[in-house]
């Protein structure tokens with residue numbers, strides 16, 4: 561019986577994930593995006609996080625089949641993105657949209673509903689419910705082009721979910737909004753996940769989203785640095801960075817009270833941050849100072865742990881005991 565449970569737990573079916581990404585790459589003359597390897601759990605809110613130009617839009621466009629070609633595998637609900645059944649289950653909200661001229665918000669949404677295969681009473685009902693819940697119903701007959709950025713964004717979100725998709729993919733849903741509207745949007749997206757939808761979106765506003773997302777993928781200069789769940793948060797983690805100006809970085813860490821230690825042998829600066837999402841804090845500084853990051857990653861040990869001598873002694877004793885045990889077993 562135990563064995564069976566163990567096997568069930570271990571059987572990690574990639575088709576069970578809302579989004580499955582394996583060795584994804586996209587090549588441009590000046591930049592390679594990838595490889596990306598990660599999975600998005602159904603019903604969760606997953607953010608792809610990175611600074612401007614890190615490859616978020618390229619990945620999202622690839623995700624919705626917007627490029628003729630990419631390398632590697634992307635599966636949505638276990639199927640290829642070109643599968644028509646899968647397409648119906650996806651809602652996409654681009655970063656910006658150009659609305660047709662002189663069209664009411666209601667008629668625009670009706671048109672988008674038709675395009676996504678929803679008709680008649682069902683469409684009317686969905687538009688009404690969504691416009692009401694996002695505070696747009698009383699403005700339904702106004703020209704959508706006359707709306708504020710926040711209202712336009714809400715219209716864009718409605719067009720992305722009017723056909724009741726299982727997965728919503730959004731490129732920087734907070735872009736161009738003030739803080740109050742950004743909060744409204746993120747809370748609405750969270751509400752959708754509570755109803756069982758999967759929400760995948762790109763962002764660079766860590767502080768504003770970290771309390772809402774369930775999972776994240778962190779990218780720097782087109783490279784995936786880390787994917788994780790909120791379980792990682794609040795755990796002291798040690799990272800290392802290899803840069804072309806150690807001095808500036810060490811001063812930056814010292815000024816910001818970030819614990820750090822420069823390892824001359826490996827030429828790595830090891831530093832402790834409370835939360836992997838705060839890696840953005842480090843990369844932003846490099847970007848501002850035009851410091852080149854050669855490598856960034858998670859160290860194999862805890863810096864916090866190492867600086868406590870008692871712990872180090874305990875660790876050495878533990879390792880010694882393990883070595884002794886395995887020696888005894890093999891004798």
Ligand SMILES: Nc1ncnc2c1ncn2[C@@H]1O[C@H](COP(=O)(O)OP(=O)(O)OP(=O)(O)O)[C@@H](O)[C@H]1O
Nearest residue numbers: 588589590591610611612613614615616617618619
């Ligand atoms: N069609 C293209 N041709 C050539 N290079 C491209 C193309 N599209 C994107 N790139 C390259 O890929 C990089 C990543 O672009 P991308 O738009 O994905 O960044 P991003 O993370 O979405 O940035 P932002 O937050 O500013 O939207 C760009 O810096 C650019 O060099």
